[in-house]
Amino acid sequence: MPKILVCRDIGDKAMALLRAQPDWELVVWPNDSPADARWVEDKVQGCAGMICTLGEKITERIVGAAGDQLKVVSTMSVGVDHVDLHALAKRGIRLGYTPDVLTDAVADCSIMLALMASRCVTPAQSMLRSGTWGTLGWGPYLFCGPQLGAGPTGKQSTVGFLGFGRISQATLVRMAAFGVTHCVYYNSGRVDRTAADAALAAKLGLQSVKRVELPELASTSDVIFTLVPGGKETLHIVDEAFLRRMKKTAVLVNPGRGPIVDTNALIDALKEGWIWGAGLDVIEGEPHIPATHPLLHEPRCVIIPHIGSATIETREAMAMLCAQNLVGGLTEGKIDVEYTLS
Template sequence: MSKTKILVCRDIGDKSMAVLRAQEDWNLVIWPHDRPADKEWVYANAPGSVGMVVTLGEKVTEELVALTGPQLKVVSTMSVGVDHVELPALASRHIRLGYTPDVLTDAVADCSIMLALMASRNVTSSQTLLRSGTWGNLGWGPYLFCGPQIGAGPGKKESTVGFLGFGRISQATLVRIAAFGVTRCVYYNSGRKDRSAEDQALADKLGLKEVKRVELDELARSSDVLFTLVPGGKDTFHIVDEAFLRKMKPTSVLVNTGRGPIVDTQALVKALKEGWIWGAGLDVVEGEPNIPADHPLLHEPRCAIIPHIASATIETREAMAMLCATNLVGGLKEGKIGVEYDLS
């Protein structure tokens, strides 16, 4: 009896690979290198696969799905984002998709706070001076390296945190930043469900004056620090554009731990150069990972950039990998994917 062919486009770690290898009736075809699988290798090995393991580095396109064949039943991605998957290609063929949300919520929320602090406290420019050996040439200054304080500060000021998108990660980030003394939370999401009771309960729990949904214009104008945590795609492409950035406070900080294309890169460069906002903290950038050394955001002193590592704790990545593996096993062996992306 022939074994079920499974295409594994990346080794996702010993523990998770052991789960896959334990399926004795599976023939695992595994990309042998520690880098995203080459398109040529994927296309050469995909035909006949019943299941597929992918990461953000592999594109699941209409062409690939058609090439793989009608026996393909489940694609399991080690990611919460699904921008790399052409969803209609799966939906039209009734192919199911497993993904890995929830387990990375805390790590991304932690990183969001870190980036807010890095941007507000001028970490990029001050580290540049330190690493260049020129700090000692400046002498001491009463406002040297200073930036706006996140939260209430010694003067107990009113402070508003904003969220573009208000799902699991945004709410986990709110819990963390509430400890800094923010007094108000505003958010925008595309849904129109009445959340007023839930928002009031959350405000009471965190000691905030209010938590409420607002439109994009008010979100831009009122946020002292703004976190963008919406999915990618055509509906959110450049939702933070020049018009949006011009409405923000000159002391405000923008943090993007969502998806790069949410923010218009050229508009952000202009906003930083001309002082429309104080600073930006970015885990994601348009065009990543192909960011050249002369990329303008890399040379903005008030822009703190990290290379899409918000979920990069050992514990989180191991949990994501295990969920990716068990989603595939569950989908093919039991007909039930632990965490399934709704393609309807």
């Protein structure tokens, strides 16, 4: 009887699919919280498959404790930096993950953060909640910020992307509706996208879409979305030098991974006015962010607790794909969406 470790109940529909598998023995973490690492290490022994989420660290120790029976790990996430890929690769363990289905939700959230940061929502809400709005009333330039897109002046407006995958391109589609005129992006790949970029610009009514290097991305963009994977290659890729190159009216939006942005450098950038503002769905050290964290008290910083994919429809789709990846991998040898291990 195959033993399956489920580190988190992933919802009625997905759990029903797992329970419908004949002869499977499900071992499910009983709490509505990330599974305890010691529990995982103990219960994973002898398992053929494992369901996990971002909240569980799938380490060399845990993979080793599973034994040779472990064939498939399926994570309910698009990010895989919580999984020791080397530990899986050297044992021939396959990894399923859940990209694509969250593209629209994260793109929507990215736009929300850009608007909130540019339109000074944090200080405006603080005044409203403190009951002091009446002391100022309406003012001609009270809580004004830079407009996304061309606006009433028809100015040139450039949106930048650090990483130009599915979510970035879905975000660009949304930004085009705000009247941006140009798009620049940086990615580490060297595939010639000239023709594809020209076609995309024509489709969206933009004057240009082009790849640039990091210094130009920083210096020319009015709003920058950081949407690259986490890991050593992208750790603090947005550092002090990058932030100092940005326009004073620019907004930085991070819906990707917290460590992409150097927190200390961002604090200085906001305090000293190197940039206009920041919108963060992710932050270094999450979820253990104390109430005293400096970014929580920066007026021009909007922070939300990693809810980019948090629509009911999206999370249900992620859960079903996670379950399908495990079922397919163990019963048919076919994972619907597999992360290529190297």
